[in-house]
Amino acid sequence: MDSEIAYALDQSHRPHVIALGSEKGGTGKSTTAMHLAVVLTKMGFSVGSIDFDYRQGTLSRYLANRNARAEAMGRPLVGPLHRRIGRNDSAMGPAATASETAWARGAFNDLRHCDYIVVDTPGNDTHLARMAHLNADTLITPINDSLLDIDIIAQLDTVNRDALGPGIYTQMVWEQNNRRANAGLDPIDWIVMRNRLSHIASRNQLEITGLMELLAERIGFRLAPGFGERVVFREMFLEGLTLLDLDLSELNDRRASSRSAARRELGELLQTIGISAPRIRTATPASAA
Ligand SMILES: Nc1ncnc2c1ncn2[C@@H]1O[C@H](COP(=O)(O)OP(=O)(O)OP(=O)(O)O)[C@@H](O)[C@H]1O
Numbered sequence: 001m002d003s004e005i006a007y008a009l010d011q012s013h014r015p016h017v018i019a020l021g022s023e024k025g026g027t028g029k030s031t032t033a034m035h036l037a038v039v040l041t042k043m044g045f046s047v048g049s050i051d052f053d054y055r056q057g058t059l060s061r062y063l064a065n066r067n068a069r070a071e072a073m074g075r076p077l078v079g080p081l082h083r084r085i086g087r088n089d090s091a092m093g094p095a096a097t098a099s100e101t102a103w104a105r106g107a108f109n110d111l112r113h114c115d116y117i118v119v120d121t122p123g124n125d126t127h128l129a130r131m132a133h134l135n136a137d138t139l140i141t142p143i144n145d146s147l148l149d150i151d152i153i154a155q156l157d158t159v160n161r162d163a164l165g166p167g168i169y170t171q172m173v174w175e176q177n178n179r180r181a182n183a184g185l186d187p188i189d190w191i192v193m194r195n196r197l198s199h200i201a202s203r204n205q206l207e208i209t210g211l212m213e214l215l216a217e218r219i220g221f222r223l224a225p226g227f228g229e230r231v232v233f234r235e236m237f238l239e240g241l242t243l244l245d246l247d248l249s250e251l252n253d254r255r256a257s258s259r260s261a262a263r264r265e266l267g268e269l270l271q272t273i274g275i276s277a278p279r280i281r282t283a284t285p286a287s288a289a
């Protein structure tokens with residue numbers, strides 16, 4: 001058995017692990033991880049989260065801001081049971097790898113009772129990032145609308161706009177699928193999601209839509225509709241809030257309609273993952289919204 005696989009196939013209950021991953025920085029992994037963890041909790045599931053990005057720790061910091069906010073308001077803001085992977089900086093080589101594996105296994109073990117575990121990963125190829133992908137039942141890869149972001153998924157024939165072969169990130173995902181197959185696990189359900197889509201349709205956007213449909217077939221992933229470019233995503237980190245915490249009734253029409261569109265996009269992502277959306281408890285009124 002692969003010692004980096006956290007949950008054995010014959011385990012009576014295996015949480016569904018949703019990882020956010022990409023070998024590009026700043027594509028929206030942590031923001032999406034936070035929103036998924038909070039929305040799933042609000043839907044009544046038992047949710048865990050693990051931050052594999054031990055250097056930046058964005059998801060951990062986002063959740064810490066949320067706890068501080070709840071404390072300041074004097075009432076709880078629901079969220080996942082969280083674990084952050086640490087690192088023994090004095091260990092090197094195989095000893096460092098072994099300590100990371102033990103740390104990650106410990107986190108998965110602590111959350112073994114959960115329905116869902118949302119896993120955030122760093123935007124580069126590390127041992128921890130690979131371990132996170134290996135354990136993902138669902139992998140969500142946010143990409144920006146740029147050929148640069150697509151390059152890690154597929155090497156492109158720029159003249160004919162076709163795929164010449166897998167990109168470096170795809171190769172890494174396929175390697176984890178081989179390891180999963182050896183352990184009898186299903187392949188990762190890989191979903192690529194365009195993020196920060198411009199509201200003005202452009203030729204580039206249309207071109208990328210066509211390319212992504214082609215690559216989905218060639219490389220073997222599914223496409224999610226994705227998120228538009230919305231200022232609100234950049235505003236909520238310090239407050240530890242998500243779209244689901246905002247009370248739209250207090251906003252002017254333009255801001256309220258942008259935020260309800262963003263909530264719809266989140267609902268569509270859940271649907272693509274295969275989580276049918278029961279009624280979501282929204283606003284725990286938070287005045288800074
Ligand atoms: N749909 C969106 N609209 C506007 N801004 C967004 C959107 N999604 C993410 N952002 C912003 O983009 C930046 C990068 O997002 P985030 O930190 O989630 O990316 P990441 O992939 O986790 O980055 P890293 O690889 O560094 O971990 C942040 O400033 C975030 O607020």
Ligand SMILES: [Mg+2]
Nearest residue numbers: 029030053058
């Ligand atoms: Mg991040």
